[in-house]
Amino acid sequence: MKTIGIIGFGNINQEVARQAIASSKIEIKWILDRSPTKKAKREARQQLEKSLGKKLRFIKSKDNLSSKTDKVDVIVEATGAIGAIEYLRFKRKELKWGNDVLFVTANKAMVANHLSEFFGSSNNDVRIEAAVAAGLPLIRSLSEHIVSDEVQGMVGILNGTTNFMLDEMEKSIDAGNNQTYDMVLNESIQRGYAEPGGAGDVDGQDAAYKLQILSRIAFGTDVFPNKNLIRGIDDNEIFDRVRTVDFIYANKYLESTIRLVAIAQSTSKAQPFFLVHPMLVPKSSNIANIKGPDNYIGIYSKYLVYTDMQGKGAGPEPTACAMLADVFSHKSCTDNTNEKQVIKAFRDSNDVYFSRWMVRGSCYDRPGVLAHIFRHFENKGINIDEVFQLQVGETGREWSKKELNFGKEQKKILPFAFTVTKTSLGQLHKTLSKLKLDNNFFPKRDKLFAFYPLLELKFAENGVQKFMIEE
Numbered sequence: 001m002k003t004i005g006i007i008g009f010g011n012i013n014q015e016v017a018r019q020a021i022a023s024s025k026i027e028i029k030w031i032l033d034r035s036p037t038k039k040a041k042r043e044a045r046q047q048l049e050k051s052l053g054k055k056l057r058f059i060k061s062k063d064n065l066s067s068k069t070d071k072v073d074v075i076v077e078a079t080g081a082i083g084a085i086e087y088l089r090f091k092r093k094e095l096k097w098g099n100d101v102l103f104v105t106a107n108k109a110m111v112a113n114h115l116s117e118f119f120g121s122s123n124n125d126v127r128i129e130a131a132v133a134a135g136l137p138l139i140r141s142l143s144e145h146i147v148s149d150e151v152q153g154m155v156g157i158l159n160g161t162t163n164f165m166l167d168e169m170e171k172s173i174d175a176g177n178n179q180t181y182d183m184v185l186n187e188s189i190q191r192g193y194a195e196p197g198g199a200g201d202v203d204g205q206d207a208a209y210k211l212q213i214l215s216r217i218a219f220g221t222d223v224f225p226n227k228n229l230i231r232g233i234d235d236n237e238i239f240d241r242v243r244t245v246d247f248i249y250a251n252k253y254l255e256s257t258i259r260l261v262a263i264a265q266s267t268s269k270a271q272p273f274f275l276v277h278p279m280l281v282p283k284s285s286n287i288a289n290i291k292g293p294d295n296y297i298g299i300y301s302k303y304l305v306y307t308d309m310q311g312k313g314a315g316p317e318p319t320a321c322a323m324l325a326d327v328f329s330h331k332s333c334t335d336n337t338n339e340k341q342v343i344k345a346f347r348d349s350n351d352v353y354f355s356r357w358m359v360r361g362s363c364y365d366r367p368g369v370l371a372h373i374f375r376h377f378e379n380k381g382i383n384i385d386e387v388f389q390l391q392v393g394e395t396g397r398e399w400s401k402k403e404l405n406f407g408k409e410q411k412k413i414l415p416f417a418f419t420v421t422k423t424s425l426g427q428l429h430k431t432l433s434k435l436k437l438d439n440n441f442f443p444k445r446d447k448l449f450a451f452y453p454l455l456e457l458k459f460a461e462n463g464v465q466k467f468m469i470e471e
């Protein structure tokens with residue numbers, strides 16, 4: 001029988017408690033939560049007490065823990081707070097429970113913000129399987145097996161919420177009923193995939209935290225990537241969010257779909273490369289066929305060549321299951337790198353080149369407007385490749401105009417999309433930021449444009465599908 005203490009009594013740990021009780025191999029000794037009497041937690045609490053036939057011990061502060069009487073085999077933490085690192089420190093320093101008490105967490109934000117406290121030879125008291133791609137045994141496979149090989153790159157879909165949203169938007173095209181971004185976000189909140197507002201998921205940060213943790217294991221990179229290399233499906237700053245019409249252009253003209261792709265590579269330069277960005281991916285690729293809230297990771301390495309995994313990346317049940325697997329784990333699964341090998345930087349530049357990008361936007365429907373746009377691009381040294389035009393009456397032509405809501409100017413607006421040839425993220429960003437300044441051709445508002453790189457599929461030996469970014 002293992003004894004556990006639980007920190008955070010929300011969606012995940014309520015399920016951990018349920019599965020622990022059902023397993024009959026785990027005894028819950030205490031539950032620490034900052035607001036255990038909240039109405040939303042009452043029902044879960046009563047249910048657990050009913051099946052246990054006794055009251056659970058709830059506490060509100062770590063200061064109520066006694067190093068003698070509250071010692072457990074494992075602490076299971078799922079609060080979502082970056083500051084929950086205080087509990088790991090408390091266990092190590094004040095309670096002096098050292099390696100006797102394992103600390104299992106699903107909290108990727110905390111891990112990514114304090115990598116050095118989770119990795120390294122002196123940190124054998126932590127397990128983080130559920131923090132990345134919850135239900136996939138990814139941390140264990142990478143850190144105990146694949147890492148003995150030389151990892152060259154990883155490409156994945158690491159956020160189930162946004163994958164669900166993108167998939168729902170695309171599915172609505174056939175039905176001709178435009179499930180807008182707001183509609184699919186609401187749907188994903190109702191299904192329990194996203195937090196209200198979706199922050200963290202939609203801005204790419206959640207996927208970035210996970211890729212950062214994987215990069216620590218694969219490449220020994222101990223730092224934050226450049227913020228410019230993390231974009232989600234809703235850019236709250238300058239550019240427009242992903243809209244259903246983008247799938248129409250991608251499907252019809254480029255045989256692609258859109259996915260929020262997380263990609264990291266070891267490079268010929270000393271620092272690994274890191275990028276989280278919505279991308280056009282070929283319909284024929286495995287990454288395009290990840291549906292709903294599933295997660296996917298493909299890892300390229302020298303001898304194993306290619307290892308991939310797909311499965312449930314979120315949700316209380318798979319996450320709790322992964323945490324309980326950690327509770328029963330024996331070996332360290334956190335690190336293989338010698339502390340001296342830790343790399344202190346990612347490639348810190350937005351000189352990330354793709355051979356094609358798609359740009360979508362809105363302008364006034366005036367003579368010469370497209371020539372104006374193309375001239376602006378060419379002046380910046382970027383070549384226009386193909387121009388896409390949805391015909392009047394064609395599905396999607398009015399969708400983005402309506403969603404963007406140009407008010408009285410609605411009728412004057414022309415939606416457009418085109419591709420450009422090889423250019424960098426930084427260059428495209430700069431070019432589009434300057435373009436909208438001409439009020440003759442563009443309405444006065446932010447977020448007129450969206451852009452996507454086309455992730456090219458390369459077939460390596462044995463038909464292995466590879467996505468490596470050329471540098």
Ligand SMILES: NC(=O)c1ccc[n+]([C@@H]2O[C@H](COP(=O)([O-])OP(=O)(O)OC[C@H]3O[C@@H](n4cnc5c(N)ncnc54)[C@H](OP(=O)(O)O)[C@@H]3O)[C@@H](O)[C@H]2O)c1
Nearest residue numbers: 008009010011012033034035078079080081106107314315
């Ligand atoms: N949901 C998923 O599918 C999923 C999958 C994999 C990993 N995770 C990770 O699991 C963690 C928990 O997610 P969740 O969905 O269970 O969140 P949640 O429902 O919001 O539960 C978090 C619980 O912890 C409490 N809490 C927050 N900060 C605390 C602190 N500093 N000290 C003590 N208690 C604190 C919260 O109290 P209040 O009610 O007062 O806020 C709440 O009861 C997150 O790190 C998340 O990234 C979630």
